[in-house]
Amino acid sequence: MSWVPEQPDRVWRSAEPKRRYQVVIVGGGGHGLATAYYLARNHGITDVAVLERGWLAGGNMARNTTIIRSNYLWEASAGIYEHALKLWESLEAELGYPILFSQRGVLNLAHSPQEVRDGMRRVQANLLAGVDAQWLDPMEVAEVCPIVNVSPQLRYPVLGATYQPRGGIAKHDYVAWGFARAASDLGVDIIEHCEVTGFDRRDGRVIGVRTTRGEIGAQTVALSAAGHTSVLADMVGLRVPLQSHALQALVSDLLLPVHPTVVMSNAVHVYVSQAHKGELVMGAGIDAHNSYSQRGAVHVIERQLAAAVELFPVFARAHVLRTWGGIVDVSPDASPIVGLTGIEGLMINCGWGTGGFKATPGIGWCYAHTIAHGQPHPLNAPFTLDRFTTGALVDEHGAAAVAH
Amino acid sequence: MADEIVFDGRTVPVLPGQTVAGALWEAGIRSWRTTPVARAQRGLFCGIGACFDCLATIDGVPGQRACLAIARPGMVVSSRHDLVGAASPGTSATPGPPSAARYDVAVVGAGPAGLAAAATAALGGSRVALIDGAGQPGGQFWRQRESMGEGEERGYRDWPVFAGLRSIVEERVDHIPNATVWFAEPGFVLHTTAGRVEAGRVVLATGAYDRVLPFPGWDLPGVVTPGAAQALLKGSGVAVGRDVVVAGAGPFLLPVAVGQAAAGVRVIGVYEAGDPRGYLGRPGSIVGVAGKVREAMAYAAALARRRVPYRVRHAVIAAYGEAGVSGVDVARLDNAGQVVAGSVKRVTCDAVAIGYGFTANLDLALMLGCATRVSADGGLAVMVGGEGQTSVPGVYAAGEITGVGGATLSVVEGELAGSAAAQAAGSSDPLSGRELASLRRRRRRLRAFADAMHAAHAPPAGWPVWLEDQTLVCRCEEVPYASIAAAVTDLGASDARTVKLLARPGMGWCQGRVCGYATAELTARLCDRDVRRDDLATYAHRPFAAPMLLGDLSRPT
Numbered sequence: 001m002s003w004v005p006e007q008p009d010r011v012w013r014s015a016e017p018k019r020r021y022q023v024v025i026v027g028g029g030g031h032g033l034a035t036a037y038y039l040a041r042n043h044g045i046t047d048v049a050v051l052e053r054g055w056l057a058g059g060n061m062a063r064n065t066t067i068i069r070s071n072y073l074w075e076a077s078a079g080i081y082e083h084a085l086k087l088w089e090s091l092e093a094e095l096g097y098p099i100l101f102s103q104r105g106v107l108n109l110a111h112s113p114q115e116v117r118d119g120m121r122r123v124q125a126n127l128l129a130g131v132d133a134q135w136l137d138p139m140e141v142a143e144v145c146p147i148v149n150v151s152p153q154l155r156y157p158v159l160g161a162t163y164q165p166r167g168g169i170a171k172h173d174y175v176a177w178g179f180a181r182a183a184s185d186l187g188v189d190i191i192e193h194c195e196v197t198g199f200d201r202r203d204g205r206v207i208g209v210r211t212t213r214g215e216i217g218a219q220t221v222a223l224s225a226a227g228h229t230s231v232l233a234d235m236v237g238l239r240v241p242l243q244s245h246a247l248q249a250l251v252s253d254l255l256l257p258v259h260p261t262v263v264m265s266n267a268v269h270v271y272v273s274q275a276h277k278g279e280l281v282m283g284a285g286i287d288a289h290n291s292y293s294q295r296g297a298v299h300v301i302e303r304q305l306a307a308a309v310e311l312f313p314v315f316a317r318a319h320v321l322r323t324w325g326g327i328v329d330v331s332p333d334a335s336p337i338v339g340l341t342g343i344e345g346l347m348i349n350c351g352w353g354t355g356g357f358k359a360t361p362g363i364g365w366c367y368a369h370t371i372a373h374g375q376p377h378p379l380n381a382p383f384t385l386d387r388f389t390t391g392a393l394v395d396e397h398g399a400a401a402v403a404h
Numbered sequence: 405m406a407d408e409i410v411f412d413g414r415t416v417p418v419l420p421g422q423t424v425a426g427a428l429w430e431a432g433i434r435s436w437r438t439t440p441v442a443r444a445q446r447g448l449f450c451g452i453g454a455c456f457d458c459l460a461t462i463d464g465v466p467g468q469r470a471c472l473a474i475a476r477p478g479m480v481v482s483s484r485h486d487l488v489g490a491a492s493p494g495t496s497a498t499p500g501p502p503s504a505a506r507y508d509v510a511v512v513g514a515g516p517a518g519l520a521a522a523a524t525a526a527l528g529g530s531r532v533a534l535i536d537g538a539g540q541p542g543g544q545f546w547r548q549r550e551s552m553g554e555g556e557e558r559g560y561r562d563w564p565v566f567a568g569l570r571s572i573v574e575e576r577v578d579h580i581p582n583a584t585v586w587f588a589e590p591g592f593v594l595h596t597t598a599g600r601v602e603a604g605r606v607v608l609a610t611g612a613y614d615r616v617l618p619f620p621g622w623d624l625p626g627v628v629t630p631g632a633a634q635a636l637l638k639g640s641g642v643a644v645g646r647d648v649v650v651a652g653a654g655p656f657l658l659p660v661a662v663g664q665a666a667a668g669v670r671v672i673g674v675y676e677a678g679d680p681r682g683y684l685g686r687p688g689s690i691v692g693v694a695g696k697v698r699e700a701m702a703y704a705a706a707l708a709r710r711r712v713p714y715r716v717r718h719a720v721i722a723a724y725g726e727a728g729v730s731g732v733d734v735a736r737l738d739n740a741g742q743v744v745a746g747s748v749k750r751v752t753c754d755a756v757a758i759g760y761g762f763t764a765n766l767d768l769a770l771m772l773g774c775a776t777r778v779s780a781d782g783g784l785a786v787m788v789g790g791e792g793q794t795s796v797p798g799v800y801a802a803g804e805i806t807g808v809g810g811a812t813l814s815v816v817e818g819e820l821a822g823s824a825a826a827q828a829a830g831s832s833d834p835l836s837g838r839e840l841a842s843l844r845r846r847r848r849r850l851r852a853f854a855d856a857m858h859a860a861h862a863p864p865a866g867w868p869v870w871l872e873d874q875t876l877v878c879r880c881e882e883v884p885y886a887s888i889a890a891a892v893t894d895l896g897a898s899d900a901r902t903v904k905l906l907a908r909p910g911m912g913w914c915q916g917r918v919c920g921y922a923t924a925e926l927t928a929r930l931c932d933r934d935v936r937r938d939d940l941a942t943y944a945h946r947p948f949a950a951p952m953l954l955g956d957l958s959r960p961t
């Protein structure tokens with residue numbers, strides 16, 4: 001582990017909105033920026049605007065815990081997440097920008113016989129899908145991460161773990177800035193402080209957006225607004241099966257290297273890594289009620305820490321400096337919704353729940369393809385909106401880490 | 405045998421009641437923390453728990469503020485900061501409050517305002533809890549050593565007022581010491597480091613800490629706030645240096661200088677950036693505050709007796725030194741608050757106490773949703789009505805957090821707020837109509853005086869000019885001025901919150917307590933506009949009001 005190098009240049013062109021674009025992407029988070037980049041890079045579509053109502057990457061991109069992995073259960077999920085992970089592995093060179101991608105491995109702990117069975121099954125499924133995966137017994141867990149308490153006396157003892165060595169973390173704001181700069185260099189307009197307040201339609205088709213900075217026409221409007229997707233979709237009368245909840249996280253003071261990997265525990269609702277600078281970054285469970293407020297309940301943090309301190313006794317002596325919340329958009333099967341909406345000119349990318357960051361380059365790639373061709377890329381084809389009426393669900397409740 | 409603690413393997417003598425920082429300072433140790441980025445040395449700075457520069461590992465628990473921790477014989481203090489190898493269970497092991505019952509009124513802060521509020525509410529028959537982070541009541545103004553000797557109270561102003569309030573509190577109020585409120589829920593539930601307290605009404609009297617403007621060298625060991633110098637002296641009986649410069653703005657510099665001089669150290673000079681003649685422009689402001697005028701004259705006489713020069717329109721604009729401060733640049737200021745060309749003089753010293761007024765401690769007020777405003781001194785303050793009621797029903801505020809104004813005003817506001825809270829809680833009115841009318845009159849006069857004081861002792865307009873590119877603005881995250889400027893000029897930030905997200909000032913241990921005012925001011929100036937409420941509030945709003953040990957948080961209160 002090393003200190004973070006000098007902050008890289010963040011500069012991109014700050015554009016004034018034009019009257020119309022070929023593609024308007026709503027949401028300047030990681031997904032929106034990556035989509036814009038791959039539209040320009042892979043499809044030569046550079047007449048693109050990314051609209052952000054606040055500052056760039058200030059939503060969930062700034063609020064997640066930066067964990068990257070691809071060990072999901074189903075082939076459909078493994079396909080998109082593994083595509084993303086492969087892109088992560090060369091992203092720094094691709095963008096010409098430091099993103100501090102660190103493949104330090106990810107452990108998913110199992111605390112009950114059922115979780116052991118599920119974990120072992122998932123390892124087999126991952127291997128079949130070409131995703132690196134291992135099953136570790138408690139002693140092997142302790143070898144990978146010596147600070148985990150593997151004593152059988154715990155309330156939730158560690159009975160084993162899945163391990164994906166290629167998983168890891170990256171520096172979230174550098175990822176956003178890298179995509180922003182690269183997209184901007186290719187001609188994409190990045191427009192901050194531009195909130196979408198409505199949609200313009202003609203003959204049922206979406207032909208543009210109304211914003212706090214005026215009307216902007218578009219051949220295609222592509223939503224990429226995570227927890228606020230349902231608010232936008234409501235404006236065009238589209239009902240999306242999403243529940244928005246606050247999900248909290250926190251950071252500790254800066255510490256010497258103590259935690260070499262990433263540890264996630266579904267049962268006790270904790271996932272934690274040590275960032276490059278030395279702070280522990282910990283995620284909590286989601287608040288049970290629906291909310292668009294980026295602030296969660298304090299008892300969720302207390303419960304999370306009770307579990308975390310039991311699992312990692314040394315953490316008792318760290319201090320919480322800051323907590324925050326993001327809004328996660330959870331779909332009924334804990335899988336994303338990407339593609340057509342049934343409304344001409346409107347595309348959707350949402351439902352990533354607690355796991356959108358890791359997919360950033362992969363979904364940017366596939367969503368760009370979907371927008372450019374007017375039909376889904378094979379990797380996001382299973383994640384249609386109409387699967388909730390056809391019943392072709394991709395049930396990832398078990399692998400989505402935080403129980404939804 | 406003298407009592408001792410161990411610091412990094414070396415024994416350090418301690419006096420009863422001294423803080424760890426006080427004991428280290430007395431032993432000539434000026435720094436005990438290494439910053440993570442520049443590997444710079446830090447020690448005492450604010451001296452009262454706001455800045456987190458003085459962190460040490462104490463008895464195995466890292467991240468303890470040496471300025472607050474009382475040095476107990478046998479304590480082991482280490483400059484290392486890590487989790488591995490620490491021997492303690494990682495909890496602060498403080499006992500809970502005397503009972504978990506619900507109170508009519510909970511008062512947070514046991515300084516002048518809080519003591520007055522608690523005593524007044526209790527006299528009205530309310531069940532009152534007085535919660536305070538320190539071991540002793542009194543706040544910063546009446547800060548004492550744990551075991552004070554006979555006659556030591558002579559060094560304090562208005563000691564009989566304190567003694568009177570304390571005796572009422574001892575008799576009628578549940579005083580919960582050593583309890584920092586880290587989270588406040590509506591309704592009201594106060595989560596403290598000593599357990600949970602519930603109350604129907606809350607009086608916030610959370611006080612203030614020194615406001616410091618950055619300048620080159622302000623992060624050197626030995627450069628401290630006036631409050632730190634005062635706390636070292638009052639709390640630990642330790643002078644801040646041998647050759648001391650006192651600088652900044654405001655009447656607080658006077659007692660600080662007099663205190664150091666009386667302790668036998670050489671006060672090289674008091675450099676006041678403002679100009680007390682400014683009061684003359686507001687003759688109405690000193691009507692009815694004869695005590696304030698007498699107090700200032702007594703301090704001036706004390707300085708003159710000891711031949712300590714008092715220079716107005718002068719400022720310390722840079723500090724120098726290797727391991728610690730060894731000298732400062734003092735400059736004369738013109739009417740516009742800019743350095744007069746050719747007026748800079750080098751002054752040799754081994755300690756600097758510098759501050760420009762105070763910053764109110766607003767995290768709990770903001771957490772509970774109280775409306776705030778930009779106050780007469782340019783800082784943030786809680787908006788209150790005539791009885792100290794805030795915009796949130798059931799929440800009252802008193803003292804410095806309603807606008808910095810000094811201890812006398814704080815006591816008056818505390819009495820008004822305590823009375824209002826007790827009445828709202830259904831207790832009998834502790835004050836007669838005449839007493840209330842008299843309190844309101846006094847409050848008006850003292851507030852007018854405070855406004856005149858802020859005008860006369862405003863931070864000099866030219867301070868940003870003193871900064872160099874590499875001068876730190878945020879001491880915790882080690883953010884230099886150049887990064888703040890780049891966030892606005894290169895990256896397009898137009899408010900202090902965005903500057904925080906782009907350049908990270910205010911993201912470290914102190915969560916913007918120290919750099920908030922400066923960063924908000926710098927942002928506004930770089931954007932060519934005045935400071936807005938939101939610029940200041942973004943550095944005063946904290947999800948938790950104190951950094952909490954994970955071990956403590958893991959045991960729900």
